[in-house]
Amino acid sequence: MTKNDDSAYQLREFIYLDDESINGHLSSLGVGLQTSRTKTAEDENESESHFSATIPTPWTNIGGGGRHRSTDREGTEQQIDITVPYRFQELLRQIDGISEIKDPDIEDVERGDVxxxxxxxxxxxxxxxxxxxxxxxxxxxxxxxxxxVITDDNSGEENVSEEEIDASEAFIEMSENVIGNRVPVRLDTDRGHSYATVLKRNYLRVPTKHAFAQAREYTLFGRVEEKIERGKKWHPVDMMRLTGEFAHDAEEGIDDFNKGLQEAAKGMDVILQEEDLTLMGPANVIYPIGLFW
Incomplete structure (x- = not known):
């Protein structure tokens, strides 16, 4: 699917935008990193003057007059900052000129495809x-x-117990230690296909609690990073995937880790299903460049 001008130029509200990736891709396409551009405007000022003259003669005075108009042009320059969304638009334009942007829901894709x-x-x-x-x-x-004090009308007990508060604080700390700067999300399409991507916190443009508090429809732009074969599983936590590469009993360890998450989630009144814990192939893992609506 090739993006034409009509589809490329559209309103976008960015949830995530990888500045470094955009600059790197533009540079690899031979496009210099432009941080600002100059907009020049020219104003015209018109002035008018009147003149008259009289020449005496023996017979009479000969007079005449007229008007004179002059135009002055004054140029002004304005520096306009080139924002990341502007460079994202330039990246789309450059890709459209040499390749195509694919829809993996209806097209075969390979690693590296946009x-x-x-x-x-x-x-x-x-x-x-x-x-x-x-x-x-x-x-x-x-x-x-x-x-x-927020109470339950039926029981008269506090809705949020001290144990739940302690558990929530422990999980925030655990999450920061385990997943760090990279947060995993999945995208499911109307055609029944699933994709996963890992977002860097520092490139999120809105707070995570606003962007992902509930399941919402977004558009993901990026490149195919990994293809998951049928029957294979992809684990969204980097540390667990790394363990799976080297440990002999990795699969058992990952299963125990997921079961531990599910048990802990029950204590927070959160349901973790299998699809929340792993991505089952066939599927694609996408390197994210932008996420928007």
């Missing part, structure tokens, strides 16, 4: 629990600020 795909996005694994833990903490903090 793709754009839309679907429902939701967080995976520890990242999903991290968001839930953050929500519990926020709820507790807001109730304390208001000087109120």
């Amino acid at each position: 793709i754009e795909i839309s679907g429902t996005v939701k967080p995976m694994s520890l990242f999903r629990l991290e968001l839930a833990a953050g929500a519990i903490n926020t709820l507790t903090e807001e109730s304390k600020k208001a000087g109120e």
Whole structure:
């Protein structure tokens, strides 16, 4: 699928935009990194003057007059910053000139292919629990600020127990230690295909709790990083995938890790299904460049 001018130029609200990746891809295509451009405007100022003259003669005075118009042109220059979304648009234009942007839902793709795909996005694994833990903490903090105790109408007990608060804080710390700067999400399309991608926190343009608090439809732009064969599993946590490459009992260890997450999630009243923990092939893992709606 080749992006034409009509589809390339459209309104986009970016959730994620990898500045470094955009600059790197533009450079690899021979496009210099432009940080600003100059816009020149020219103003015209018109002035008019009147003149008259009289020449005496023996018979009479001969007079005459007229008007004179002059135009002055004044040029002004304005420096316009080149933003990351602007460079993203330039990247689309450059790719459109030499290649095609594929829709992996309907086209065969290989590693390195540039793709754009839309679907429902939701967080995976520890990242999903991290968001839930953050929500519990926020709820507790807001109730304390208001000087109120949130109670269950039926039981008269607090909705958020001390154990749940402790568990939520532990999970936030655990998530930061285990997944660090890279947060995994999955994208499911209407055609029943699934994709996974790992986003870098520092390139997210909105808070995670706003972007992924609930499953929402986004468009993912990036490149195919890995193809998952039929029957194979992809684990969204980098540390677990690394363990799977070297440990003899890796599969058993990963299963135990996932079961531990599910048990802990129950204590936070969060449901973790199998699709939240692994991506089953056939599927594609996408290197993300932009995520938007």
